[in-house]
Amino acid sequence: MSYKEELLGDYIDILSGFAFKTKDFVDNGVPIIKIKNISPPCVTLDDLTYVSNEVAEKQKKFMLSYDDVLIAMTGSHINQWTSVVGRVARVKYSDSTLLNQRVGKITIKANAEADINYIYYYLSQDAVKIKLAAKAGGAANQANISPAHIKGLSFPCPDLAIQKKIGNILKSYDDLIENNQKQIKLLEEAARRLYKEWFVDLHFPGYEDVEIVDGVPEGWTFGVLGDVAINSGKKEKKEKRDNYKYYLPIDCIPKKSLGYIQVNDVSLAKSSLIGFQKGDIIFGAMRPYFHKVVVARDKGLTRTTCFVLNAKDPSYWSYLAMLLFTKDTVDYATQISVGTTMPYVRWNDMRNMPVIIPDLEIAERFNKQIQPIIDNIASLSEQVILLQQARDRLSPKLMSGEIEV
The missing domain is CATH 3.90.220.20 (DNA methylase specificity domains)
Structure with a gap:
């Protein structure tokens, strides 16, 4: 069976990050999450830039929470292996951080019958990143997409109960990876x-x-x-x-x-x-x-x-x-x-x-x-790769209805 196609924008909203100024940056304080921190499957806390607590207090709207879904809206797109634009990652930490410009936070609209896990795995597919890159403006080494580009995607939209089942199946792989x-x-x-x-x-x-x-x-x-x-x-x-x-x-x-x-x-x-x-x-x-x-x-x-x-x-x-x-x-x-x-x-x-x-x-x-x-580290790293590959092979089959749940 196959699922009906719906417009993603009917189900999600996208909060674009705040344009913090250079003068706001300090040596220590509240970290801001930039494009470079979108490192699938997780948001990383490497090489951070900070703003003061006072600046952060004024921008509470952009404070991130555990399991938030973020998407990079600027970056290179040479091919599917090295693409940055369209990368999707989740917040897997409890520290206070803020959303920076050109990074979007995906949320489900009020009363929309959509599951955030399902949407996350849909957007994580290489085929979807390629679609977004095709819509992008700018050069290949600095492509740009907008919230409208993301919302303009059509996606397979089964009933909410099926979305949740698919999301949970794919999330079980990520739990093992984590x-x-x-x-x-x-x-x-x-x-x-x-x-x-x-x-x-x-x-x-x-x-x-x-x-x-x-x-x-x-x-x-x-x-x-x-x-x-x-x-x-x-x-x-x-x-x-x-x-x-x-x-x-x-x-x-x-x-x-x-x-x-x-x-x-x-x-x-x-x-x-x-x-x-x-x-x-x-x-x-x-x-x-x-x-x-x-x-x-x-x-x-x-x-x-x-x-x-x-x-x-x-x-x-x-x-x-x-x-x-x-x-x-x-x-x-x-x-x-x-x-x-x-x-x-x-x-x-x-x-x-x-x-x-x-x-x-x-x-x-x-x-x-x-x-x-070190041998154990290598073995665990290889297991992560195999789990990622299995998840990524399974995802389109579940979402297309080729495999029923």
């Missing part, structure tokens, strides 16, 4: 704490019986990053891209997470390509302050905007991975970056970062502790 992502965060925090305990606080196993010699535990040495790390990436030609599973440019790498979910099709890999292998550590060298450091879980391509690194000695692999993931390393890379508009760090500079090198036994013991954690 649970996996929470587990990833807990694992990353455990790895960070262990690294700090062993190599910052120097409370490694047996530290009580080890003397400090010239500022380091006996058997440890002072060195530089290049003593433990090699630049393991392989320059690759576009013609060889089909030998790799996917394309992972810096834009796809998440901030402050060892695992990654978003990847691009290898057909999008065009130039300045670097091949990586499972176990390589990918470090975002352009604008390093974004803290983009992940561990490759299989064979792929990135670009020269990233370092592809690995340990000279496998025994030091976990130590190197967590060293690169620390804020201190990211801060060091930021300080030695060159360029102004798009600062980047050079490997010949980065390799000279001073480090403490533990003895082989401690490095191997750390490996045994951390390797399973």
Whole structure:
């Protein structure tokens, strides 16, 4: 069976965000949610801009709540893999935040027989984003849609009870995804704490019986990053891209997470390509302050905007991975970056970062502790991808009536 088509604007309203002024921005206060924070499936709280409590108090209308549905109304649209305009995400935090301009909040009209979960999953489909992009004005790298464009979409509109069933089925996938992502965060925090305990606080196993010699535990040495790390990436030609599973440019790498979910099709890999292998550590060298450091879980391509690194000695692999993931390393890379508009760090500079090198036994013991954690993070990340793919395959079939509920 198929469902009747209705005009979306008969069922939803869209609140466009407030145009906060530069003079309103402060170092701390109430965060405002911009287009860059619309990172499906959730709104992120990375790289925030703030306004004062006084300014926020005057704009209560734009305060966001848990589970709100937001849509980006400006952004690039080169293809369905990299599109920003039309991205939809939900608020999954309880902190106070405000809606910024060019981001819209979707709400159900009073007395309209529509389910917000159903509407969210309808708008989340790639086919719908492509429809919206076709309506957009401006260049492909800065497309714009309006609330009227969104409301002008027609959508399959079954009875409210069926909408709720479909919404709940699809939401069950997102609940599993959210649970996996929470587990990833807990694992990353455990790895960070262990690294700090062993190599910052120097409370490694047996530290009580080890003397400090010239500022380091006996058997440890002072060195530089290049003593433990090699630049393991392989320059690759576009013609060889089909030998790799996917394309992972810096834009796809998440901030402050060892695992990654978003990847691009290898057909999008065009130039300045670097091949990586499972176990390589990918470090975002352009604008390093974004803290983009992940561990490759299989064979792929990135670009020269990233370092592809690995340990000279496998025994030091976990130590190197967590060293690169620390804020201190990211801060060091930021300080030695060159360029102004798009600062980047050079490997010949980065390799000279001073480090403490533990003895082989401690490095191997750390490996045994951390390797399973990072493997688990990779496994959970892959499960998230599979869940997303299953949800996205199911969604149009449920909404078209091909699968009855």
